[in-house]
Amino acid sequence: xxxxxxxxxxxxxxxxxxxxxxxxxxxxxxxxxxxxxxxxxxxxxxxxxxxxxxxxxxxxxxxxxxxxxxxxxxxxxxxxxxxxxxxxxxxxxxxxxxxxxxxxxxxxxxxxxxxxxxxxxxxxxxxxxxxxxxxxxxxxxxxxxxxxxxxxxxxxxxxxxxxxxxxxxxxxxxxxxxxxxxxxxxxxxxxxxxxxxxxxxxxxxxxxxxxxxxxxxxxxxxxxxxxxxxxxxxxxxxxxxxxxxxxxxxxxxxxxxxxxxxxxxxxxxxxxxxxxxxxxxxxxxxxxxxxxxxxxxxxxxxxxxxxxxxxxxxxxxxxxxxxxxxxxxxxxxxxxxxxxxxxxxxxxxxxxxxxxxxxxxxxxxxxxxxxxxxxxxxxxxxxxxxxxxxxxxxxxxxxxxxxxxxxxxxxxxxxxxxxx
Amino acid sequence: xxxxxxxxxxxxxxxxxxxxxxxxxxxxxxxxxxxxxxxxxxxxxxxxxxxxxxxxxxxxxxxxxxxxxxxxx
Numbered sequence: 001x002x003x004x005x006x007x008x009x010x011x012x013x014x015x016x017x018x019x020x021x022x023x024x025x026x027x028x029x030x031x032x033x034x035x036x037x038x039x040x041x042x043x044x045x046x047x048x049x050x051x052x053x054x055x056x057x058x059x060x061x062x063x064x065x066x067x068x069x070x071x072x073x074x075x076x077x078x079x080x081x082x083x084x085x086x087x088x089x090x091x092x093x094x095x096x097x098x099x100x101x102x103x104x105x106x107x108x109x110x111x112x113x114x115x116x117x118x119x120x121x122x123x124x125x126x127x128x129x130x131x132x133x134x135x136x137x138x139x140x141x142x143x144x145x146x147x148x149x150x151x152x153x154x155x156x157x158x159x160x161x162x163x164x165x166x167x168x169x170x171x172x173x174x175x176x177x178x179x180x181x182x183x184x185x186x187x188x189x190x191x192x193x194x195x196x197x198x199x200x201x202x203x204x205x206x207x208x209x210x211x212x213x214x215x216x217x218x219x220x221x222x223x224x225x226x227x228x229x230x231x232x233x234x235x236x237x238x239x240x241x242x243x244x245x246x247x248x249x250x251x252x253x254x255x256x257x258x259x260x261x262x263x264x265x266x267x268x269x270x271x272x273x274x275x276x277x278x279x280x281x282x283x284x285x286x287x288x289x290x291x292x293x294x295x296x297x298x299x300x301x302x303x304x305x306x307x308x309x310x311x312x313x314x315x316x317x318x319x320x321x322x323x324x325x326x327x328x329x330x331x332x333x334x335x336x337x338x339x340x341x342x343x344x345x346x347x348x349x350x351x352x353x354x355x356x357x358x359x360x361x362x363x364x365x366x367x368x369x370x371x372x373x374x375x376x377x378x379x380x381x382x383x384x385x386x387x388x389x390x391x392x393x394x395x396x397x398x399x400x401x402x403x404x405x406x407x408x409x410x411x412x413x414x415x416x417x418x419x420x
Numbered sequence: 421x422x423x424x425x426x427x428x429x430x431x432x433x434x435x436x437x438x439x440x441x442x443x444x445x446x447x448x449x450x451x452x453x454x455x456x457x458x459x460x461x462x463x464x465x466x467x468x469x470x471x472x473x474x475x476x477x478x479x480x481x482x483x484x485x486x487x488x489x490x491x492x493x
Contacts, residue, residue, distance in 0.1 A: 036464045040472060050471075052464050070467075119490065148491030165443025173485045208485040214459065216443045220451050224459055228481055270482030274457050282456045288482040298479040306456045315456075325478050351478055363465070382465065388476060409476060415468060 029372050031057045038415040045409070046076035046115060062135075064127040071120050078115035081241035081348045083334045084108055084403045085252045092195070094183040094240060107403050112240070119145045125154075133160040137171075149178045156210070165216040175206040175232075181239035189344065192242045192255035204234030220276040231265045243348040244334045250399025253337055258347040260330070266292040280308045295329035296352065302359075312367070319361035319384070328352035333394050333405065350390060350406065357388040357409075370420065377420035384413040 033055050040048040049072075056066040080091060082104075089104045093112050104110040125139035136157050143150040156171030179185070179202040186195075208230035215223050242255045268290035276282040288300040302321040309315060330345035331352040363382035370376045390406035444452070455461055466483065474480045475492035 034464055036468065038468045050468060052468065054464060072471075117491075121490075143490060145491050150490070154485065162443055163446065171485070177491075179491065208481070210485060216452060218442070219444050219448050222452060222457060222459070226482060228485070230481065230485070266479075266481075268479070268482045272459065272483070274459065276451045276454065276457055282454070284461075286483070288479070290479040290482065292478070294478075296478045298477070300479065300482070308456070323473075323477065323479075328478065351476060357477070359469075384469070386472065386476075411472070411476075413468070413472060415465070417464060 029374075031055045032374070032419070034417070034419040036415050036417040038413060040411060040413045042076070043410040044077065045111065045411075046074055046078055048072055048074045062129040064125075066125045066127075066139075068123045069121070072118065074115070074117045074119075076115055077111035077113045078240070079350065080110050080112050081238075081243055081258060082110040082255055083244040083246065083252070083348070083400070084110070084405055085244070086250065086399060086403075087252070089252060094181070109404070109407055117145050117147070119143060119148075123152075133164075134158070147180050147182050149180075151176045167214045169210075169212045169214075171208075171210040171212075173206075173208045173210075175208070177204045177206075177234070179203065179235055179239070185235070185237075185239050186242075186257040188237055188257060188259035189346070190257050192257060202235030202239075204232055204236060206230055206232040222274045224270075224272045226268075226270040228268050228270070229266070231263070233263045236260045236262060236264055238347075238349055241347065241349050243332065243346055245337055246334045246397060246400075247337045248397060250397035256335065256346075258349065259345050260347055261294065261345055264292055264294055266290060280312075282306050294352070295327065296325055298323065298325035314364070314366045317361075317363040317365070317382075319359070319363070321359035321361075322356075323358075324356040325354065327354040327392075333392055334396075350408075353406070354391040354393075355388050355408070356391060357386065359384055359386045361385070361413075365417075374420055377418070380415075380417040382413075382415050382417075386411040386413070 033053065035053045036051070038048075038050040038052070040050065050070065052068065052070045054066065054068040056064065058064045082089060082091070084107055086106050088106060089110055090101055091104070091110065091112070092101050093114050100114075102113055121141060121143035123139065123141035125137055127135055127137040129135040134157065136155070138155045140154070141150070141152040152173055152175040154171060154173035156169055158167050158169040160167050181202075185202050208228065210226060210228045212224060212226040217223050237258055237260050242257045244252050245254045245256060247253050268288060270286065270288045272284060272286040274282065274284045283306070284304040286300075286302045288298075290296075290298045290300075300321070300323045302319070304317055304319050306315050306317045328347070330347060331349070332346050333348050333353070335346065361382060361384035363380060365378055365380035368377045368379060386409070388409040390408050392406050396405065451457060460466070470480065470483075471490065474490060
C-alpha cells in the first residue's frame with residue numbers, strides 16, 4: 001500500500017464529502033443556493049459592496065455543476081503612490097468624469113479621492129466522475145471592469161485511493177487579461193508631468209499549476225497539503241501609480257510612473273488541518289509560505305474555531321489570521337534626485353512593501369427549516385477587522401521625519417449570508 | 421527555496437510512510453462527514469476574504485489557484 005501511496009498528492013476529502021446539493025435530478029428546486037452580501041470599508045480609503053450568488057447541483061450519476069456570479073461596486077479614495085509632503089501636492093485624476101485635478105494637503109497621504117470601479121464576474125465548473133475513484137473538473141471564469149477584462153479556464157483531475165483516505169489531485173489554469181487604463185497606459189518609468197501615454201490596451205497572461213494531497217489522518221483529523229506554481233507575463237504595472245522624486249532637503253521635485261518587470265513567478269506551499277475536538281468544537285488551521293522572483297517572501301497562518309451550540313442548529317466561529325511579507329527588490333517609497341534606484345524597475349505600491357497584518361473575525365450562523373424539499377437552510381452574519389502595518393525602513397530626509405509616511409490600512413468587512 | 425524544499429520533503433514523507441497506517445474504515449466516517457470538517461465548508465467566505473487579501477497583499481492562492489481575475493492587483 002505504501003508503494004501505491006508514493007504517487008500521491010491532494011484532495012481525498014473532497015470526494016468523500018457529503019454532497020453540497022440534494023442528489024436528485026430534473027427540477028430546478030434541486031439546486032442548492034449559497035449567497036452573501038459583503039460590505040468592505042477602509043478607513044479614509046475605499047469602500048466596496050459585493051453581492052455573490054452561487055448555485056450548485058449534484059446529479060444522480062455523480063456529475064456536478066456549479067455557477068457563481070459576483071458583483072463589486074467600489075468607490076472612495078485610492079493611494080496614488082506618491083509620498084506625503086510638507087507642501088500641498090496637486091495631481092490629475094484619471095477617474096471620474098470629466099478628468100479633473102485634486103490637491104493633497106501637507107502631511108497627508110496622496111490619494112485619488114474619486115476612485116470608482118464596478119466589477120462583474122461569472123464562473124462555472126463541471127465535475128465528471130469517470131471511474132469510481134477518479135474525477136475530472138473543468139471550468140472557466142469571466143470578469144469585467146471598466147478598464148479590465150479577464151478570462152480564465154481551468155481543469156483538474158483527482159484520484160482517490162487507500163480506501164478513499166487519500167486523494168491526489170492536479171490542476172492547471174490559464175488566465176488571459178486585457179487592461180485598458182483610463183486615459184491610456186503610462187510609459188513605465190516615464191515622467192508624470194509629461195503625461196506620456198501609450199496607445200492601445202495592454203495584456204497579461206498567467207499559468208497556474210496546483211498539486212495536492214488530501215489525507216484522512218484519523219477519525220477526527222483531515223489534512224490537506226498543496227504546492228502551487230504560477231507565472232504571469234505581460235503588463236504587470238499598476239497604471240495609476242507613480243513615485244515621488246525627492247531632493248536632499250525633502251522637497252518633492254516631481255513624480256515618475258512605476259515600472260515593474262514583465263514577468264513574475266510565484267511558488268507556494270499550503271497546509272491545512274481540520275480537527276474535530278468534540279461534537280461541538282472543531283478547528284481549521286492553515287499555514288502558507290510563498291516566494292516569488294520579485295524578492296517577496298510571505299508567511300500566513302490562519303485559525304478558524306467553530307463552536308456549535310444547541311444541538312448543532314447554530315454556531316459561532318471566531319477567526320484570527322497573521323500575515324507578513326518582505327519587500328519586493330524594486331520597491332522604493334520615493335526616488336532621490338541624486339540617486340536613481342540601482343535597478344530600472346521601481347514601484348512605491350505599498351502592496352510590494354514589507355509589512356505585517358492581522359485579521360480578527362467572528363461569525364454567527366443559525367440553521368433554519370429547509371425551503372421546499374431542501375433539508376435545511378442557514379443564515380449567517382460575520383464581521384472582520386483587518387489591520388496592515390508597514391515595516392518600511394528606508395531612511396528619509398530630515399524634513400520628512402515626523403510625517404506619517406506609511407499609514408498602512410485599517411479595514412472592516414461585514415457580511416450576511418443565506419444558503420438553502 | 422529552502423522552505424519549499426522542506427515542504428516537498430514533508431509531502432514525500434507523507435506519501436511514502438503515511439498512507440498505509442493512516443485513515444479510517446468506511447464505517448468510521450461519521451465525524452469527517454460533518455459540515456465543519458469539509459475543506460470547503462464556507463466557499464463564499466473564503467472567496468470574499470481571498471479577494472480582499474488579493475487586493476491588499478503580494479501573495480494569493482495556496483488553497484487554490486493564485487490568479488484573481490481582478491484588476492485590483
